[in-house]
Amino acid sequence: MDILRTEGLTRQYGTGQTMVTALDHVDLQVERGQFVAIIGASGSGKSTLLHLLGGVDRPDGGKIFVEDVDIATFGEELLAQYRRRKVGLIYQFYNLIPTLSVKKNICLPMLLDNKEPGKERFDDIVKTLGLGDRLEHLPGQLSGGQQQRAAIGRALIYQPAILLADEPTGNLDRKNTEEIISLLKLSNRQYKQTILLVTHDENVALEADRIIKIEDGKIISDKAVRP
Amino acid sequence: MNIIREYSLDQVRKNRRTSISIIVAVLIASTFLCTLLVFAQSFWNQMVQQQIYTSGDWDAELMDVPADRLGMVRDNAGVKAMFVKGDNQTAFLPEETALPYFLIQNCDSNYWDAMYEKNMILRGRIPQAPGEVVVSKDFFSQNQTYGIGDTLAVEIDSNVRTHMEGSQQKDADSLTIVGELDVSVSSGYKGYLAYGFMEPDELSPDSEVVVYLQMERRGKVYTAVPQIAQAIGLPKDEYGNYPCRYHAALLAWHGVYAPGSFFQSDVPKLFLGLLLTAGASMAVFAYIIRGAFGISAKQKIHQLGILKSVGAGPKQIGRTVIYEACILSAIPILLSMVLGYLFSFGVLSAYSGMTSEVFGSRMEVSFSPAAALIAAVFSFVMVLLAAHGPAKQMSKILPIEAVRGEQYSISVKKAKSHPVLAKRFGFLGEIAANSVNAGRKLYHTCMVTLSLCMLLAFGFLAVFTASDISNAQAENMNHFDVNITLGTGERIDGALLAELKAMQGVQGISVYARANCAVWLSGSDQSAEFLQAGGFDSADGYIVERVGRYRIPCVLVGMEQDAYENVLREAGMEALPESSAIIVNSVAKNPGARDYEAMQETVPYLNLRQGQRVELTEKYSDDTQGDYEFMVDVAAVIPSMPEIGLDPSFYTLPVIVPMEEYYAIIGNFSDEMEVYNYRNYVNYVVPDGMDEEIQGEAERICSAYLGSSDFMTSSKTERMRNRGRMTGATMFVVCSLAALFGIVGISSVLSAILNSLGQRRKEFAMLRSVGVDEKGIRRLLGMEGFLLSVRPILIGLPMLIIICAAQCYMMGVSIVEFLCAFPVWVLLMYIVMVLLVINGIYMLASKKIRDDVIVEAIKDDTV
Known part of the structure; x- marks a missing residue:
């Protein structure tokens, strides 16, 4: 059963002679619980696809169905709610709020809803991420790997159905890369979350169930790595 | 604490530089608004006090009220206070006096407290008991053997107007003179004006008096007083009106108008003018402060993008700016109450000092808690208005654009060629010009502020200059050098006119x-x-x-x-x-x-x-x-x-x-x-140079016949001097207010320059990494500073020229005449000052750039 589907998804930047088509009528289906890697050269449109699926960018054409609802038609408030509750977005450069503690950064999507996470779930996530002794620290006081783990914790806190990771290991060393990928796989298995991972690293991509290759804004190959 | 509020508070704490710039802008803007209200209240208070001083503190007057109905008036629920004048008497003086009578009007103690006659006492005190009188100054000048404290044996007749007929019975009595009054009556009356004391309860029931009322609810005076007149049985006149009169001038200052007279009064127009000025000031300052909020919002746009990408809604993003506005404005608004008062006190005291000789009185500075509250509300509304724009802008931005920070990064889409700069300063000249051009939006607010400051100060100066030239031209066309107005409410004494006509030295x-x-x-x-x-x-x-x-x-x-x-x-x-x-x-x-x-x-x-x-x-x-x-x-x-x-x-x-x-x-x-x-x-x-001397002599003659409020003199020299004083004093106030604008302008320039240089650290590090030395960086920044500082002048100067030309056109003043009178050197000084200040800020702010470690600055720090 598809959790996510796009139809003719198009995104263009600039106008006139400087116009660039980042995504060109992309059709894509992703089943619930799948771990999908999206690969492609720089500027191929893979991050743009992820941002459109995460509701942080708006398409110029086409539809994005998430659980059979077209999020491209959402207004600002509904889209914000979608970002808070339905998807977790992980960036290459962590993007934590530097003035808030690690704990508050992790809880941010729930706090924006004026909610507190359940203690059991919060402790479970923190234990999994290995951030138990860093919760009151500010992001600037953590290493790159720890910051990325905090960002993953933030993406997981609302138990969203979909996790979108945009080059989450692009700024990390090998050891931290392996740890982060393990965490994502664990999350995929343990919480049955659908994961879309954008990466340059073929080794990282091989950890996924399915690999989609994008070039010039179009899907040029879509292979299942494992059933 | 709500996460958005917590985030906003953290941001205020962390971004001290921007916070301080906003605080300064809010502080000065609120001080300006507070100053405006202090000016307005002081002016209003001055007008009310002047009105009370010259015509008494009363709302309505009932004439011909029988003494036995005074109790009914006093006990009326709508009446707050009642003063009584009347029971007029003629006192026949001893034979040795120059004129034979005192024409006495008796007043009760409330009347003496509230009305204006006490202000005309030149010496002595007000009467405090029956038998005590204050008498007009001409009595003392014509009967020099008498003085204050003397008791005169007199015969009292009960009606001033009928004494000529001698039909009334005269009673022997004595009067004690307790003061000298600056009043007079026409010599036709053959008597001296005097004011005495009475107890209303002791009046004979058939005597008629004039009653002055202060109402409990002033706003109802025009309906309540006719009802009182009807209730006590006063008859209507031939026009169908009760014999009552209203203190319309004082009532108007309290916002109370006779039916149909609202639009004829100047007070609503002044009030509207104040509202428009306050509204325009609020709009201008809101625009200026908006720039500061804009800079602050743009500084944290990356973080707002993160917040948005993890699910913060547009309203929550907008609220971060609004919360920041509330946090940053609370203290400056409170502080501005004190600063506004002190500033107004200084400016108004100086203004008053310069104009006291023109107006004959000094202005007291007033500031009530109600005015403070209004100023605070106005200031807060202004801050919210200022924050609203950036809040809306931030709430609309796409999360991914904000995360990348690309929407507001300084970038040049199309480089312009600057051949002159390139030829003179090489590629650094081109970089400087393109950088200033790219940061146009960022500098927009400070440019407008500095241009406004220039327009405000020099625009007013242009208006005054043109008006002064025009007035001087009109004065030159005035055939007469000395002008005297005599108004006593009755026919002017022939002896006075004769003496004025016989004035020596008059042509x-x-x-x-x-x-x-x-x-x-x-x-x-x-x-x-x-x-x-x-x-x-x-x-x-x-x-x-x-x-x-x-x-x-x-x-x-x-x-x-x-x-x-x-x-x-x-x-x-x-x-x-x-x-x-x-x-x-x-x-x-x-x-x-x-x-x-x-x-x-x-x-x-x-x-x-x-x-x-x-x-x-x-x-x-x-x-x-x-x-x-x-x-x-x-x-x-x-x-x-x-x-x-x-x-x-x-x-x-x-x-x-x-x-x-x-x-x-x-x-x-x-x-x-x-x-x-x-x-x-x-x-x-009069011959040239003699006008003030003749004016002084005319004043001396008039004083001998009239109370000082019954005549007015002026001369060309005096008018010219007063115009100079008024222009100087008004310019002082305008320049003080323009200085506040200037401080906000400089503060926003400082903030914008710091923000711009902060954003361009990497660019400077890159330039240094390819070999541009410290001298080159200084040269580049110096050029940027110069190009930036000439902008407000290039914007303001043409507008100022338009204002000057319009003024000359409207006043019929030639450009040459205008240029001869307009203080161009002050304008040049202002221009030099703007150039120095902006370049100074640029040089100071660029120190950090020059001290940066290249490799640290060149790293991508947008993470």
Whole structure:
């Protein structure tokens, strides 16, 4: 059963002679619980696809169905709610709020809803991420790997159905890369979350169930790595 | 704490530089608004106090109230306080006095407390018991053996107006003089004015008094007082009105107007002017502070993008800016109350010091808690207005664009070529010009602020300069050097006029009185020339048309008999046996002309001939209460107004009659108009440099006959000096306010420059990494500073020139005259100061750039 589907998804930047088509009528289906890697050269449109699926960018054409609802038609408030509750977005450069503690950064999507996470779930996530002794620290006081783990914790806190990771290991060393990928796989298995991972690293991509290759804004190959 | 509030508070703490810049902008803007309100309240208070000082603190006056009804008035629920004057008496003085009577008006203690007569006491004190009186100054000057504290044996008669007949019974009594009053009455009364003391409860029941009321609810005065008059049984007059009068001038300052008079009063216009000024100031400052909030919002746009990408809604993003506004404005708004008061105190004290000789009094600085609250509310609304724009902008931005920070990064889409800079300064010149161009949006607010500051200060200076030149031109056209106005509410003492006419050293003199009136004519009465120039129909607003008849405004001018006859003789005529009048039959051909010469061109006004009989009416406007009509026979029709110092306004027909004729006519006018029209105007032509001396002598003569409030003198030199003082004082206030604008402008320039250089750390590090040395960086920044500082001048200067040109055009002043009078050097000083300040800020702010470690700055720090 598809959790996510796009139809003719198009995104263009600039106008006139400087116009660039980042995504060109992309059709894509992703089943619930799948771990999908999206690969492609720089500027191929893979991050743009992820941002459109995460509701942080708006398409110029086409539809994005998430659980059979077209999020491209959402207004600002509904889209914000979608970002808070339905998807977790992980960036290459962590993007934590530097003035808030690690704990508050992790809880941010729930706090924006004026909610507190359940203690059991919060402790479970923190234990999994290995951030138990860093919760009151500010992001600037953590290493790159720890910051990325905090960002993953933030993406997981609302138990969203979909996790979108945009080059989450692009700024990390090998050891931290392996740890982060393990965490994502664990999350995929343990919480049955659908994961879309954008990466340059073929080794990282091989950890996924399915690999989609994008070039010039179009899907040029879509292979299942494992059933 | 709500996460958005917590985030906002953290941001305020972390971004100290931006926070301080916002705080400074809010502080100065709130101080400005607070200052405006202190000015307004002080002015209002001054007007109210002046009104109370000159005419007393009362709301309404009931006349002819029988003493036995005073209790009913006092006990009325709508009456807050009641003062009584009346029980007038004539005291027959001992035989050795120059004049035989004291004309006494008795007042109760409340009256003495609340009314203005106590302010006219020159020496001594107010009467505090029956038998004590204060008397007019002429008593002491004419009877020098008497002094304050003396007790006089007198005979008392109970009515001032009937003493001549001697029909009343006289009672022997004694009066103690306790003070000297700065008042007088006409010598026709053959007595001295005096004020005594009375206890209302001791009045005989049949005596009638005048009652002054202060109302519990001032706003109801116009309905409550007639009801009181009806309740105590006062009769109505022939117009159907009760014998009551209102203190309209004071009531207007309290926002209370007679039905239908709201739009005629100046107070609502002043209030509207204040509201518009406050609104415009709020809008301007909101715009300025908006720039500071914009810079702050842009600084944290990356974080706002993160917040958005993890699910913060547009309202929550907007609220981060609004919370920041609330946090940053609380303390400066409170502080601005103190600063605003201190600033106003300083400015108003200085202003008052400069103008006290012109106005004759000093302005007290007032600031009530209510005004403080209004200032705080205005300031807070202004801050919210300022924050609203950036809040809305931030809430709309796409999360991914904000995360990348690409929307507001300084970038040049299309580089312009700058051949002059490139040739003189090489590629650094081009970089500087392109950087300033790229940061246009960022510097927009400070450029506008500095331009506004320049326009405000020098625009006003231009207005004053043009107005001063125009006034000087008008003064030069004034034939007379010294002008005296005499107004006692009754016919001016002949002895006083005689003494003024006999003034030594005077080269020319005119004495006249004037009263407004009107004549109703038909269209056929207008001259062919006037008809050709537009006729009655072109004088809309001046001439009223009713069923084919036109009401022409007239001014009835009374001239002394000899002067009147001279005018007649010059016209080749003789006075007619009946009420004889000279008509000045000319009207401006082009009243709307801007050019002075064209405006002075006249044509014959009406088809009036010698011997024609003209019927005039006192009712010159629909609001005039009296409707007395009178006839004059046209003895002569002359083409221009004799040089007496009277310049009738457009479409007004001067009708000149001998003074006795004039008095006979206005004697039949309604009471109020009769009293007003007894005014006499005396004008002198004097040798150069003598005007102030003659003015002083005229004042001395007038003082001997009149109370100081009954006459007014002015001279060319005095007027010129006062104009200079007023211009200087007003410019002082305007420049003080402009300085506040300037401080906000400089603060926003500082913030914008710091923000811009902060964003471009990497760019400078890159330049240094390819070999640009410290001197080169300094040169680059110096050029940027210069290009930035000339912008507000390049924006402001043309606008200022437009303002100056418009002023010259409107005032009919030539450019050469204007340039000779306008202080160009002050403008040049301002320009140099702006250049120095902006370049100074640039140099100081660039120190960090020059001290940066290249490799650290060159790293991507947008993570």
